[in-house]
Each structure stands twice: as C-alpha cells, then as structure tokens.
Amino acid sequence: MTERVRGWRKLAGSSWRPPDDPQFYGELEIDASAMLSYVEYIREHTGTRLTMTHLVGRAVAYGLAEVPEMCARLAFGRTHPRESIDVFFIVATDGGRELTGVKISDADTKPAVRIADELNQRVEQITRGEDPAFGRSKRMLAVLPPMVLRRVLNLAAWLTSDLNLDLSPLGMPRQAFGAAMVTSVGMWGVRIAYSPLARYYRVPLLVLVGAVESRPMVVDGEVRARPVLTLTATVDHRYADGSHTARMADAVRRYCSNPSAFEPS
Numbered sequence: 001m002t003e004r005v006r007g008w009r010k011l012a013g014s015s016w017r018p019p020d021d022p023q024f025y026g027e028l029e030i031d032a033s034a035m036l037s038y039v040e041y042i043r044e045h046t047g048t049r050l051t052m053t054h055l056v057g058r059a060v061a062y063g064l065a066e067v068p069e070m071c072a073r074l075a076f077g078r079t080h081p082r083e084s085i086d087v088f089f090i091v092a093t094d095g096g097r098e099l100t101g102v103k104i105s106d107a108d109t110k111p112a113v114r115i116a117d118e119l120n121q122r123v124e125q126i127t128r129g130e131d132p133a134f135g136r137s138k139r140m141l142a143v144l145p146p147m148v149l150r151r152v153l154n155l156a157a158w159l160t161s162d163l164n165l166d167l168s169p170l171g172m173p174r175q176a177f178g179a180a181m182v183t184s185v186g187m188w189g190v191r192i193a194y195s196p197l198a199r200y201y202r203v204p205l206l207v208l209v210g211a212v213e214s215r216p217m218v219v220d221g222e223v224r225a226r227p228v229l230t231l232t233a234t235v236d237h238r239y240a241d242g243s244h245t246a247r248m249a250d251a252v253r254r255y256c257s258n259p260s261a262f263e264p265s
Contacts, residue, residue, distance in 0.1 A: 002078045022237035025194055028249050030256045031219075032212050032229040038259040042113055052229060053184040054116040055259055056209045056252075057087045060180050061107035062262060063251035070204045070240050070248060071179050075162040085109075086178030088203070089119055092187065093127050100126055103178045111263050136171030157200035177201045186211035192230045204239035205248075208232045229256070 035055050042050040064071040064085050073080040085108040090101045102122045104115050125131040144152060156172045159165050166174040180203055185193045191210045197203070210230040217226040231252070235245055255262050 002080050005074070005077050005079055023197055024235050024237055026233045026235065026245060026249065027192065028231040028233070028253065030229045030231065030253060031217060032227040032256070034258050034260070035229065035256055036212070036227055038112075038263075041260075046113060048113050048116050049120060050112060050116045051184075052186065052212065053089065053182060053209050054112050054119065055256065056207060056231060057089055057104070057107060057182040058110075058112040058115055058259075058262075059252045059255035060182055060205075060207055061085050061087050062255045063248045064179055065108040066251040067244055067247045070244050072204075072239065073161060073164070073175070073202065074238055075164075080164070082175070082179050084179075086175065087115075088176075088178040088181045090181060090183035091119070091123055093123060101177075101181075102126075103173070103176065105178075107178075112259065113263075140171055153198075153200045157202055161202040175202070177203050179203060181206040182209065183207075184209040186229075192232055194232050194234055197234050197236055204236050206234045 032052070035052060038055070039050050039052065042048055068081070071082050071085055073082060084106050086103050086105045087107040088101055088103045090099055092098070093100050100123070102119055104110070104118055107115060110118075122131065140152070141149065156167075156176070160167060160172050160174050160176055164174060168174075181201065183195070183206075185208050189211050191213055193208050193210065195206055195208055197206055208231070210232065212227045212229050214225050215228040216223050217228065218224075219226065233245075233249075240248070
C-alpha cells in the first residue's frame, strides 16, 4: 500500500533534487574472522567461489528486510514498497579493465552460496557476450553521445523506477539497480573508499567493500590482532535518516559477525 510522503521524507524531498545533494556517508568496521571462516568452509565443501562481497551483499539484503522503511521507491511525492529486495553488484570484468553490473533478485531469500553462483554465472555470460540485456545496454552506451546519454539515463530511470515499467526488450529492466548497490574496492587493496550516488540509480544506499587488514582490536579486554573489514556506505537522505541507517548497520553487523547463523546448514 502506498502512502503520502510526510515528515522528514517530505522535508528532504522538498529541499534537494534527486540525488545531487542529499547524500551522507558512514563507515563500519567489522571483525571479519567469522566471514573468512565461512568463506573457507563454503569453498572447501561446495567448490563455490564465495567472496566477502557476496556475503556483504547478502548482509545488505538482510538489513533491508530488517529495516523495510529503507526498502522503498520514491515517486510523485509518495513512498512505494518494493516488490522484492534485489541487490545490484558492480563487478570487474576483462581482467579488471571494465566494470559491469548484475542485479540479483530476492537476495534476502537466497543463501549466499546461491547469490555467488548466480552472480558468477551472469558475469561469465556477460564476458562471453551471451547476456542479451547487457548487450543491448552496452550498444546504447557505445553509440549515444554524453549529453544524449545523460537524458536517456534519466528518462529510463523515470520510466522503470518512478513509473515502475518493465522495458527489458529495450534494455531497460524495471528498477534496474535494485534496492541497494554493492561493490568491492578491496580487490585492489583499498581499505576504505566512498562512491557517489548517481541520480538515475534510485536506490537508498551504495556499499563499498574494503580490503581485509590485520589490525589491533580489543577482544575480551585485551588488544589483539584481528582481520578487520571496513564497509563504507553512501546513503540518500531522502530514503533514510540516522535512525534507519543505525538499524541497518546493526543488522549488517549481526549478519557479518556470524554468517552461518543466517544461512542454511
């Protein structure tokens, strides 16, 4: 059921244009011991190339399920609950020379192993040129000049997110960037980085996964060396305030502290 935008959402929507201005940033440091153990266990027992990025994407989906106020679309002065919790992964292809993206549908109901398998399969299809939707989008990017492309992207976002139309045959799927976006900078050895939200994303947050580093942490009253993962998030203030973001961060931290507790045995 839709409802009229009110309160802080109405104030934020009246103050800024989407989303050139209403961005704020956060950083979350996590003891990655449990995540690393789970990745090693899954690789050993299933052969799936599970990574920290897959787990973070699953954690973000879990967080959106726990904070449904953030899992919404904003259109025409109203909030609209999303039909599903989809996570868009930005990944590197061609040896890291190109970036592409894959949306994983219903990420909150899929185990991390399935997310990894689905994402890896889609990336392989894109690399081989066997993904028709990606092919159409890539051709559009190649032929349109920047000024025209900007207008096309904004129009596509309006049609597929604000109007919620599915124009996949034209290379414009419904809600193309899902309910949140996740990407990794840790693959390049970067511990912490931030990324802006483009206005056509229409998502509440973009999460960057940093490199895991051995750092001192206080454990049981003692300073010990622990593997620490830094997550950074760019948040659109029109979707979330401090309370929503804090609840989201708590849910992500709970998942990352013990992934096996949230996954099928």
